[in-house]
Amino acid sequence: MTDPVRPWNFSAGPAVLAPEVLAQAQRELLDWRGTGASVMEVSHRGRDFMDMAEEAEQDLRTLMGIPDRYAVLFLQGGATQHFAQLAMNLAAPGDSADYVVTGHWSQKAVREAEPYVRTRVAASTEADGFRRVPSVIDVDPGAAYLHYTPNETIHGTEFHRIPESGDVPLVADMSSDILSRPLDVSRFGMIYAGAQKNIGPSGLVLLIIREDLLQRTGRPMADIFRYARHVERDSMLNTPNTWGWYLAGLTFKWIAAQGGLDVIGERNRAKAEALYAAIDGYGGFYRNDIDPDSRSRMNVPFRLHDEALNTLFLEESSQAGLLALKGHRALGGMRASIYNAMPMEGVKALIQFMRDFAQRHG
Numbered sequence: 001m002t003d004p005v006r007p008w009n010f011s012a013g014p015a016v017l018a019p020e021v022l023a024q025a026q027r028e029l030l031d032w033r034g035t036g037a038s039v040m041e042v043s044h045r046g047r048d049f050m051d052m053a054e055e056a057e058q059d060l061r062t063l064m065g066i067p068d069r070y071a072v073l074f075l076q077g078g079a080t081q082h083f084a085q086l087a088m089n090l091a092a093p094g095d096s097a098d099y100v101v102t103g104h105w106s107q108k109a110v111r112e113a114e115p116y117v118r119t120r121v122a123a124s125t126e127a128d129g130f131r132r133v134p135s136v137i138d139v140d141p142g143a144a145y146l147h148y149t150p151n152e153t154i155h156g157t158e159f160h161r162i163p164e165s166g167d168v169p170l171v172a173d174m175s176s177d178i179l180s181r182p183l184d185v186s187r188f189g190m191i192y193a194g195a196q197k198n199i200g201p202s203g204l205v206l207l208i209i210r211e212d213l214l215q216r217t218g219r220p221m222a223d224i225f226r227y228a229r230h231v232e233r234d235s236m237l238n239t240p241n242t243w244g245w246y247l248a249g250l251t252f253k254w255i256a257a258q259g260g261l262d263v264i265g266e267r268n269r270a271k272a273e274a275l276y277a278a279i280d281g282y283g284g285f286y287r288n289d290i291d292p293d294s295r296s297r298m299n300v301p302f303r304l305h306d307e308a309l310n311t312l313f314l315e316e317s318s319q320a321g322l323l324a325l326k327g328h329r330a331l332g333g334m335r336a337s338i339y340n341a342m343p344m345e346g347v348k349a350l351i352q353f354m355r356d357f358a359q360r361h362g
């Protein structure tokens with residue numbers, strides 16, 4: 001179902017949600033499951049909410065094939081809070097941890113962890129302007145974990161393979177690529193993702209943690225920061241983001257109804273391929289500077305050959321029903337985020353606009 005009245009939304013985040021999910025939330029807003037209240041107005045400890053919460057977790061486990069030895073948490077604080085909190089939980093005082101630095105978000109992950117762990121850069125592509133992901137990672141076998149950012153949302157790079165980390169637990173910030181393709185969860189120690197790109201509304205963060213990592217830290221810490229406590233209490237140590245959890249659950253059902261991650265992954269591959277072909281295709285009118293093997297399937301930054309046309313491009317694209325194409329302020333240019341909920345139809349509309357614009361101004 002696509003609503004022809006709604007424009008195509010290429011926002012990097014908070015980002016587009018599936019129209020079916022929004023429509024269901026709308027239908028259920030005044031009376032959820034016959035409770036006479038919305039999902040936001042009932043106790044998180046009541047039967048209805050607990051059932052929904054459990055079902056959402058089970059649906060996610062099925063979609064991603066999450067092994068039983070992993071805990072799933074629905075917490076708050078965004079990915080940013082967990083940059084710090086994961087260091088508090090996965091490293092003991094005095095430990096060192098390895099980081100792969102591929103852009104804005106991985107740099108921030110290092111910075112926020114620094115008060116809690118000795119950080120060490122195991123690979124960096126900064127000298128290349130973050131235009132690719134590294135081919136070699138120098139993992140310290142004594143590191144508490146190896147952290148990386150599979151998809152750098154701002155720079156538009158993506159790992160298309162999972163890095164080798166030996167016995168060192170691999171930790172991934174999947175905020176902008178979770179659920180975008182099939183994934184072997186067993187390769188990871190911990191996966192986490194802010195919800196507002198591929199899952200649901202902001203204010204919810206999803207964590208998938210191998211349970212043997214929960215007892216690592218000897219650090220004194222309030223319960224609210226301790227992952228082990230959140231696991232014991234099924235993410236209900238305090239009031240969870242009930243609305244976010246509910247919308248995440250609807251999105252998991254939507255992905256399953258599409259055919260699961262194989263289908264979604266194939267769609268994402270085809271969408272990205274078509275868009276990069278357009279960028280590379282119109283005689284140098286557009287360009288993307290990322291190494292072809294490192295190009296993101298989720299966030300596609302591109303530039304116009306003549307930057308003086310940027311404002312016009314944004315004005316005209318917005319009038320044509322193509323929203324939020326302005327690039328991140330740190331990089332300028334354009335960026336089209338094409339998460340799961342952006343169908344090929346939206347990508348085709350963008351490509352057609354780009355072709356017309358290049359013809360008119362080339």
Ligand SMILES: *Cc1c(COP(=O)(O)O)cnc(C)c1O
Nearest residue numbers: 078079080105153173175176194
């Ligand atoms: C958006 C994003 C974040 C920040 O998420 P918050 O929920 O705002 O803290 C972190 N990492 C990546 C890769 C992102 O795309």
